[in-house]
Amino acid sequence: MERIWLNSYPAGVPHDIDIEHIPSLVALFDDACAKFADQVAYISMGKEMTYRELDEEARAFAGWLQSIGMQKGERVALMMPNLLQYPVALFGTLRAGCVVVNCNPLYTPRELEHQLKDSGATAIVIVENFAHTLEQVIAHTPLRHVVVTPMGELLGLKGLLVNFVVRRVKKLVPAWQLPGSINFKTTLAAGRSHGYQPVPLAREDIAFLQYTGGTTGVSKGAMLTHANIASNVTQAYNWIRPVVHEGQEFIITALPLYHIFALTANCLTFLMIGARNLLIANPRDIPNFVKEWGKYPVTVVTGVNTLFNALLNNPDFAKLDFSTMNVTLGGGMAVQAPVADRWRQxxxxxxxxxxxxxxTSPAATINPLDMHEFNGAIGLPISSTEVSVRDDSGCEVPVNQVGEICIRGPQVMKGYWNRPDETANVFHADGFLRTGDIGYIDQKGFVFLVDRKKDMILVSGFNVYPNEVEEAVAMHPGIVDVAAIGVPDEHSGEAVKIFVVRKDPRVTERELIEHCRTVLTGYKIPKHVEFRDDLPRTNVGKILRRALKEGA
Structure with a gap:
């Protein structure tokens, strides 16, 4: 397709990027730490870490990895929420030439065992709250080195109080035994003593094995190279540059850094402009999240629809001072118009x-940041990125016609780790990645997401997209959350069923269905309504329709 979206680009955003001057992600990190050395890089539970301190601690962790014989290309697993230990271990691992394997702390033993075995990780840094999970499977993994870190280990004296509360008051650390494990400070001391030797890195070297959510089968490791991530960071940097101020931004990070969205956007892109980064360890604790936000002059926040919705439903959130706010970016799942409208208000x-x-490392499309209103689009293809919408036979469809969104660009992964068959299945012959998402491009080049291909509901031969039903239900003022799925129906093949979390307990099934009649065509109207206290979610808060479907 002709790159019609270029005509809609904001002023100052280049059509293409060049990363020839960036040999690796480590070079980006080194440059940022030198340029912003005395500025605050991260804040966690009140403790600040400057770029200079981050540089020194990451150098020490890299030195420890080298002291235990870790070679270039070996995999290091990181299993932590948003703590200061995470960026230190992340950048230290990359500096040692090793590959980062991000692990969700909420993994079950089976999920963790699969990822450790599949990746071949030989070292892990894990927060002690989840050490009992590792204990159950470590014998079946290739791990040789285990670092167990308490939540407050890098918080100074305050860390002692944090650890006491986590262990004794909240009892969030189940008993565990991992013989031979050491704590994080021990690695840093050993690394300083041993010293660090820079490792030659090439852009095509793998930086991350980033595992897909596993919501549609066995979790696979996307091989993201230094070039993939450096490209995406450069693309994002060029996109935000016209509206941000170097060395002055303050970003709040509630999405976990082990997730690709926060990893590339919050951790890496805003590192390039010397931003301060407030880490939220438990974003599900909305009252504490709001309290932390209120302490700082936040200018940027990223999140998913469910997070923004939860904040808006907290009575103290509206009392915050938003005078410094500049950018709010939503991703990970479709942002619902009612949520976007309330956020703007x-x-x-x-x-x-x-x-x-x-x-895609992950950004493929972003809306212009100089827009003033929510437009329903997922954005324009970013610099050096092509989007092609295709039918089931792989042929490109015209503007405004729905099909599968396919992407080509320098940020697209090298392939799936040890899965050449899966890699072949996900790429067209011309290099376009099949996303599995259904959408269309309008005449101005804006891309619109309709739904996941696999989540589509077929009612009497008509396509019903869950996102559309969910947005319609979310317009009802008595609703907090909703998910729509298809369930078997003897008359129509499938029928729409919605799972609803109410704000107003007086809302009835009949009332919701009547509400839907005012905004949806007949075959899209839910036939079944089930009220729940909560809905199953992924680690970043996306609702798991698959889990609902399995239990329906």
Whole structure:
């Protein structure tokens, strides 16, 4: 397709990027730490870490990895929420030439065992809250080196109090035994003593094995090279540069850094401009999240629809001072118009959508950041990125016609780790990645997401997209959350069923169905309604329709 989206680009955003001057992600990190050395890089539970301190601690961790014989290309697993230990271990691992394997702390033993075995990780840094999970499977993994870190280990004296509360008061650390394990400070001391030798890195070297969510089968490791991530960071940097101020931004990070969205956007892109980064260890604790936000002059926030919705439903959120707010970016799942409208009213800045996948490092499309209103689109293809919408036979469809969104660009992964068959299946012959998402491009080049291909509901031969049903239900003022799935129906093949979390307990099934009749065509109207106290979610808060479907 002709790159019609270029005509809609904001002023100052280049049509293409060049990363020839960036040999690796480590070079980006080194440059940022030198340029912003005395500025604050991260804040966690009140403790600040400057870029200079981050540089020194990451150098020490890299030195420890080298002291235990870790070679270039070996895999290091990181299993932590948003703590200071995470960026230190992340950048230390990359500096040692090793590959980062991000692990969700909420993994079950089976999920963790699969990822450790599949990746071949030989070292892991894990927060002690989840050490009992590792204990159950470590004998079946290739791990040789285990670092167990308490939540407050890098918080100084305050860390002692944090650890006491986590262990004794909240009892969040089940008993565990991992003989031979050491704590994080021990690695840093050993690394300083041993010293660090820079490792030659090439852009095509793998930086991350970033595992897909596993919501549609066995979790696969996307091989993201230094070039993939450096490209995406450069693309994102060029996109935000016209509206941000170097060395002055303050970003709040509630999405976990082990997730590709926060990893590339919050951790890496805003590192390039010397931003301060407030880490939220438990974003599900909305009252504490709001309290932390209130302490700082936040200018940027990223998140998913469910997070923004949860904040808006907290009575103290609207009392915050949003005078410094500049950018709100939503991704990971479709942003619902009712949520975006309320966000604009409360916060005073538009909630703009971006779109991407683990396999695209992740950003593929982003809305112009100078927009003033929510437009429903997932954005324009970013610099050096092509989007092609295709039918089931792989042929490109015209503008405004729905098909599968396919992506080509320098940020698209090298392939799946040890899965050449899966890699072949996900790419067209011309190099376009099949996303599995259904959408269309309008005449101005804006991309619109309709739904996941696999989530589509077929009612009497008509396509019903869950996102559309969910947005319609979310318009009801008595609703907090909703998910729509298809269930078997003897008359229509499938029927729409919605799972609803109420804000107003007086809302009835009949009332919701009547509400839907005012905004949806007949075959799209839910036939079944089930009220729940909560809905199953992924680690970043996306609702798991598959889990609902399995239990329906």
């Amino acid at each position: 409360v916060v005073g800045v538009p909630l703009l959508q971006a779109y991407g996948l683990t396999e």
